[in-house]
Amino acid sequence: MPAIKETIITKSGAIFERMIFARDRKVGEVRRAKTEPTLEAVERVNQRNSLRTLQIKVQNNFEAGDHWLVLSYEGEEPSKAEAKKEIKRFLDKLRRKRKAVGQEFKWIMVTEYQNKRIHHHLLLNNVGDFDELFGLWGNGLIRNTPLDDSGDWRQLCEYMHKETAKTFRDIDSPSRLRYSCSRNLVMPAVYREEIPAADIFDEPSAEKGYYIVADSVFRGENPFTGRPYVEYVMLPIDKPRKRYNKRERAKFRNERYDKWLRVHADRQLEIDYPF
Numbered sequence: 153m154p155a156i157k158e159t160i161i162t163k164s165g166a167i168f169e170r171m172i173f174a175r176d177r178k179v180g181e182v183r184r185a186k187t188e189p190t191l192e193a194v195e196r197v198n199q200r201n202s203l204r205t206l207q208i209k210v211q212n213n214f215e216a217g218d219h220w221l222v223l224s225y226e227g228e229e230p231s232k233a234e235a236k237k238e239i240k241r242f243l244d245k246l247r248r249k250r251k252a253v254g255q256e257f258k259w260i261m262v263t264e265y266q267n268k269r270i271h272h273h274l275l276l277n278n279v280g281d282f283d284e285l286f287g288l289w290g291n292g293l294i295r296n297t298p299l300d301d302s303g304d305w306r307q308l309c310e311y312m313h314k315e316t317a318k319t320f321r322d323i324d325s326p327s328r329l330r331y332s333c334s335r336n337l338v339m340p341a342v343y344r345e346e347i348p349a350a351d352i353f354d355e356p357s358a359e360k361g362y363y364i365v366a367d368s369v370f371r372g373e374n375p376f377t378g379r380p381y382v383e384y385v386m387l388p389i390d391k392p393r394k395r396y397n398k399r400e401r402a403k404f405r406n407e408r409y410d411k412w413l414r415v416h417a418d419r420q421l422e423i424d425y426p427f
Contacts, residue, residue: 157346169356206312216300220275224291235272258276259275368383369384
């Protein structure tokens with residue numbers, strides 16, 4: 153049975169890859185009996201897929217220097233409903249302000265409240281208007297930790313995802329989603345190529361100029377088909393973010409992207425665009 157390697161190249165330089173068995177069966181091959189996965193198994197897969205999607209969104213839409221904000225409340229703690237209104241009011245005001253001057257507005261937000269005072273975590277693209285955020289918020293303190301220049305912000309995503317996984321299904325949760333985000337976040341294309349099935353069981357190898365992040369390698373099993381899969385993340389060995397300015401960094405990224413396409417063109421099966 154053939155296997156497929158899915159490759160997602162993000163603008164930060166991180167590459168997400170997954171190797172899975174193809175759905176198609178050969179002529180005369182007996183279809184494997186369906187299994188009834190447990191709710192726990194399905195939930196684990198959903199959790200992991202949701203986290204991976206969040207990581208791809210962050211790696212593809214944000215960059216070093218963008219704001220990682222904590223928005224807190226002074227005085228009497230608001231209810232969950234009141235906090236939901238306040239953060240919506242803040243985002244609406246910031247959206248209108250940036251739109252008026254033609255500035256991009258990208259964000260991802262989670263609200264924490266379980267066993268702690270309610271507050272919001274907001275990942276926001278940096279356009280040089282940080283000082284104005286205090287006046288727009290007006291409910292308390294804002295703490296900012298800019299994204300570092302490592303180009304790997306997966307742990308930040310794990311933190312956001314872990315906190316909301318405990319509460320997003322609560323009836324009175326400020327958001328019934330694992331996280332909220334702006335609609336203009338771009339998901340990169342998914343490139344698929346056929347590979348030998350044995351590659352799934354071998355140790356994955358990195359593309360030239362990249363290394364595989366050790367803690368990103370995950371081997372799992374599809375709860376419906378019982379077939380194994382493996383996924384991992386690659387990062388560039390060099391770190392262009394520390395060497396180039398913004399324009400040069402974009403040029404370097406585009407050259408790396410074009411080079412990858414040239415190398416894999418002869419093996420390309422299809423490209424899935426997220427629209």
